[in-house]
Amino acid sequence: MESIYQLENVTKIFEVRTGFVKKRVGEVRAVDDVSFDIKKGETFGVIGETGSGKTTIAKMMLLVYKPDSGRIIYEGRDTSGFTPKDKKNYRRNVQTVFQDPTSSLNPRRNVKAILEAPLAIFHEESKDRVHEVLKLVNLSDDYLYRYPHTLSGGEKQRVAIARALALNPRMMILDEPTSALDVSVQAKIIALLKNLKRTTNITYAFISHDLSLVANFCDRLLVILNGRACEMGDTEEIFRNPLHPYTRLLLSSVPIVSESEERVRPKDVPRGLAETLVDLKSAGCVFRGRCWLKQEICQTKTPELIDKGNGHWVACHFA
Amino acid sequence: MALLEIDDLVLKVRSEGRLMPILESVSLNIEKSETVAIVGETGSGKTMTAKTVMGLLPKTAIIERGKVTFDGIDLLKNGSSEGRKRIAMIFQNPMSSINPLFRVGEQMQDVLKWSLRREGETKVERDKRIEAALESVKLYSGGQILGMYPFQLSGGMRQRVMIAMALLREPELLIADEPTTALDVTTQKEILDLLLDLTRERQMSLILITHSLGIAHETSKRTYVMYAGRVVEYGDTVRVFEGPLHPYSQGLISSIPSLDRSRGMEAIPGEISQADRETAACCFMSRCPYVQDRCRTSRPPLKEYGQAQGAACFVVDDKMGR
Numbered sequence: 001m002e003s004i005y006q007l008e009n010v011t012k013i014f015e016v017r018t019g020f021v022k023k024r025v026g027e028v029r030a031v032d033d034v035s036f037d038i039k040k041g042e043t044f045g046v047i048g049e050t051g052s053g054k055t056t057i058a059k060m061m062l063l064v065y066k067p068d069s070g071r072i073i074y075e076g077r078d079t080s081g082f083t084p085k086d087k088k089n090y091r092r093n094v095q096t097v098f099q100d101p102t103s104s105l106n107p108r109r110n111v112k113a114i115l116e117a118p119l120a121i122f123h124e125e126s127k128d129r130v131h132e133v134l135k136l137v138n139l140s141d142d143y144l145y146r147y148p149h150t151l152s153g154g155e156k157q158r159v160a161i162a163r164a165l166a167l168n169p170r171m172m173i174l175d176e177p178t179s180a181l182d183v184s185v186q187a188k189i190i191a192l193l194k195n196l197k198r199t200t201n202i203t204y205a206f207i208s209h210d211l212s213l214v215a216n217f218c219d220r221l222l223v224i225l226n227g228r229a230c231e232m233g234d235t236e237e238i239f240r241n242p243l244h245p246y247t248r249l250l251l252s253s254v255p256i257v258s259e260s261e262e263r264v265r266p267k268d269v270p271r272g273l274a275e276t277l278v279d280l281k282s283a284g285c286v287f288r289g290r291c292w293l294k295q296e297i298c299q300t301k302t303p304e305l306i307d308k309g310n311g312h313w314v315a316c317h318f319a
Numbered sequence: 320m321a322l323l324e325i326d327d328l329v330l331k332v333r334s335e336g337r338l339m340p341i342l343e344s345v346s347l348n349i350e351k352s353e354t355v356a357i358v359g360e361t362g363s364g365k366t367m368t369a370k371t372v373m374g375l376l377p378k379t380a381i382i383e384r385g386k387v388t389f390d391g392i393d394l395l396k397n398g399s400s401e402g403r404k405r406i407a408m409i410f411q412n413p414m415s416s417i418n419p420l421f422r423v424g425e426q427m428q429d430v431l432k433w434s435l436r437r438e439g440e441t442k443v444e445r446d447k448r449i450e451a452a453l454e455s456v457k458l459y460s461g462g463q464i465l466g467m468y469p470f471q472l473s474g475g476m477r478q479r480v481m482i483a484m485a486l487l488r489e490p491e492l493l494i495a496d497e498p499t500t501a502l503d504v505t506t507q508k509e510i511l512d513l514l515l516d517l518t519r520e521r522q523m524s525l526i527l528i529t530h531s532l533g534i535a536h537e538t539s540k541r542t543y544v545m546y547a548g549r550v551v552e553y554g555d556t557v558r559v560f561e562g563p564l565h566p567y568s569q570g571l572i573s574s575i576p577s578l579d580r581s582r583g584m585e586a587i588p589g590e591i592s593q594a595d596r597e598t599a600a601c602c603f604m605s606r607c608p609y610v611q612d613r614c615r616t617s618r619p620p621l622k623e624y625g626q627a628q629g630a631a632c633f634v635v636d637d638k639m640g641r
Contacts, residue, residue: 049503050474152590153361182360182530187574187586209503212533212576216584239580253508255533257560257572260579271512 004171004203005038005061010070012056012227029280030056032227033070035305038171043197043204045218045235047211047250053227054207058175061205062096063087092122095164099176101156105148111159112144118166133162136199137192154185161192168200175207190217211254212261215239220311223247226286229305233312239264243308243319246287249273285316293318320391321348322524323372323406323492328385330367330548332377340597341367341380342548346621349492352522354515356535356556358571359545362591365528368545369494373408374399389492407485411497413477417469423480424449424465430487452483455520456513475506482513492524493517499534511538532575536560541627544568547595547602550621554628564630564639566607601632609634 012031017024031053038044048054059065060072063079072079074090082090098104105114112130119126131141137158148156157177164172174193178186190213196202208214214221214235221238223231223246231244242248248266256262270292278289285291285298297317305315330342342364349355357365370376372387372394387394392402410416418426431437431445453459456479469477478498485493495514499507515538518525529535535542535556542559544552544567552565563569570587577584589606596602601614613633623629624639 049505154590183532184360184571184574184587185590186576187584190576190584191586210576211504212578215578215580216576236580239578249505251578253504254578255507255511255531255537256578257532257536257575258577258579258582260582261577264578 001039001041003037004040004075005205006071006073007037007057007061008035008071008073010034010057010060010067010072012053012060012065013068027281029227031060031067034222034224034227034229035070036222036229036232038203038205039220041197041201041203042219043206043217045206045208045214045221046224047208047214047221048224049209051226052224054209054224055175056227057224058096058173058205058207061173062094063090092167093169094171094173095167095169096173096175097157097160097164097177100180101153101160102148102180104160105156107148110145110147111139111151114148114159115163115166118163122167124167129166133165136165136196137162152185153181154188157181157185157189158192161189161196165196165200169202171203171205173205173207176209177206178213179208179210186213193217211250212256223250226280228286228302229313229315230287231312231314232305233310237310237312241312242266243312243314244287244316245269245291245293249290287316322351322353322390323526324348324386324388325368325372326386326388328368328371328387329383330364330371330376330385331381331383333379333381338381340548342371343602344621345385345545345548345550347543347550347553349524349526351491352518352524353541354518354525354527354539356527356529356539356542357545358529358532358535358542360530360571360591362547362596363545364548365545366496367548369408369496369526369528371395372494373406374403375408404488405490406492406494407488407490408494408496409478409481409485409498411500413474413481413501414469416481417477419469421468422465423467423469423472424462427452427465427484427487430484435487448487449483452486453480455486455517456480456483458483473506474502475509478502478510479513482510482517486517489521490523492526494526494528496528497530498527500530507534514538532560532572544571547591549602549631551603551632552628552630553621555626558626558628562628564624564628564635565603565632566609566634567603568630570606603632 010031011033014028014030015024016026016028046054046057060067115130115133116126119129139158178189206218218235221235222229225246231247242251249269252265252269273290276289283302284300285303288294288298303315303317305313307313325345325347328342328345331338332341345368359365382395389402394402427449428445431448450459453464458464458479499510527538539556542556543550546567552568563572573585574587587606595605599618600616601619604610604614619631619633621629621631622636
């Protein structure tokens with residue numbers, strides 16, 4: 001299958017500055033040497049905990065941040081070489097839905113104005129399109145003149161999805177689109193996104209911290225920790241045979257409700273892992289502070305992401 | 320006798336000249352050293368139930384009916400503070416419960432100096448009590464933590480500090496309101512394991528309020544499911560999850576994503592409306608697949624069926640009642 005995105009050794013470093021003269025006191029490697037590609041028409045999941053760099057990856061893909069090194073290639077073209085015109089065109093094809101719909105919808109505009117905004121930028125006929133996209137997200141025309149504060153969380157997120165769909169994008173970057181919603185509403189949004197994919201063949205990049213959700217939604221997965229890729233592969237394969245100890249820790253931490261899920265959870269993860277702080281700037285595995293399998297080599301050598309067959313990649317010296 | 324007993328609690332909140340129903344005849348009980356989960360979605364009334372117990376209701380709230388008793392002490396009457404001293408509560412966002420301007424040690428000293436004052440106790444003795452509390456949440460390690468400010472701590476550590484502060488009270492009942500919602504899964508597991516260890520060591524009762532069914536399933540012995548300010552189902556946790564009776568619990572359980580990919584997520588049709596909260600009939604009637612005429616006119620009572628499992632539903636009553 002053809003790739004729509006290729007990220008090659010992408011690194012993003014944020015400087016830490018302090019004091020009156022903003023002296024540089026350190027740096028944070030938010031994303032460190034991450035490579036992956038997203039195939040056309042698939043749902044690619046990026047999963048990680050707070051501070052893992054997953055949102056930074058999304059922002060780089062949206063051209064909000066420039067990578068400090070490495071390349072982001074969209075449909076065969078390096079995004080760093082984009083002219084302003086290319087960028088405008090790119091943003092038409094790559095849309096996004098954020099975590100909190102309350103802060104991503106303008107409270108002073110009604111639903112109609114919200115949905116017309118992206119169409120107006122590209123001088124497109126909006127009259128019919130607004131009705132079409134509302135229908136796509138299962139909202140009736142009664143919603144057109146309502147304001148965001150009169151909508152429930154689920155309805156707001158539907159409007160945000162409708163706005164993203166207005167320009168018929170090829171790609172949608174979903175940054176935790178359901179984490180502010182209740183579970184029964186979440187189920188509806190996920191069903192809606194799956195349905196849209198069937199009808200429009202759109203590609204999704206889905207950023208999440210929820211493993212059970214990713215299990216139900218994504219075709220392929222990337223697990224990241226502290227800016228480094230730990231494991232990548234088909235969702236099926238990763239859940240059946242998680243190779244990286246961090247993935248195993250994550251899987252064993254998910255609260256579950258049934259016996260059949262118990263089988264998915266790895267059994268070899270010790271309870272009550274103590275975390276020792278490690279210097280993330282020096283070489284070594286990013287998980288060594290918590291890893292129960294760590295050896296001498298984990299302190300000195302950073303493991304590379306290696307293909308273990310079947311497109312299952314893992315960055316661990318002992319996997 | 321149950322340690323905490325809530326019986327037929329009806330709570331309303333005055334808003335824009337109207338009385339909005341918040342809790343409709345909520346009944347709940349918890350035994351000594353038992354762990355009970357209250358699950359429900361946003362606005363189901365789970366936090367308001369806990370706040371009634373703690374006496375933390377807003378000024379606009381009116382208790383119309385009902386009784387809350389803790390170990391025989393009526394918590395809604397004068398003299399309730401004797402009972403409340405034996406209950407502690409921790410909240411969802413530890414950062415808004417800890418004062419960001421004071422070091423951890425100072426804040427804990429203050430609790431012991433004022434709220435939990437013991438006559439003639441010296442600072443050294445208070446330090447001992449603080450040390451013991453921080454030890455039991457595995458955070459003491461030489462006392463470095465005492466000199467730290469809340470912003471220097473990670474989310475998990477802050478929640479541990481909150482738990483340690485709650486433990487200073489030596490509570491017989493701990494109410495944890497969404498204690499892990501703001502945390503990562505791996506940290507979440509640590510905090511839940513810690514809470515369970517503490518309840519075992521101290522024979523403490525625990526009410527865990529959560530919107531996550533997984534957390535309820537993994538930690539509690541019994542579960543209450545709330546919807547629109549009412550308890551729609553309760554019972555032994557394993558039974559509630561393996562054989563939910565109420566159509567809402569069934570829908571809720573099938574709407575959660577599962578690690579087992581063969582189990583899909585099925586959404587509950589419709590959305591909860593204000594009318595559902597205010598109705599005198601069944602609060603789930605507008606979304607229920609089994610709705611009958613009588614569900615639209617009268618309210619199904621919460622009834623117990625066999626092995627300590629109960630539900631408020633006419634359809635269930637027909638099936639199980641005879």
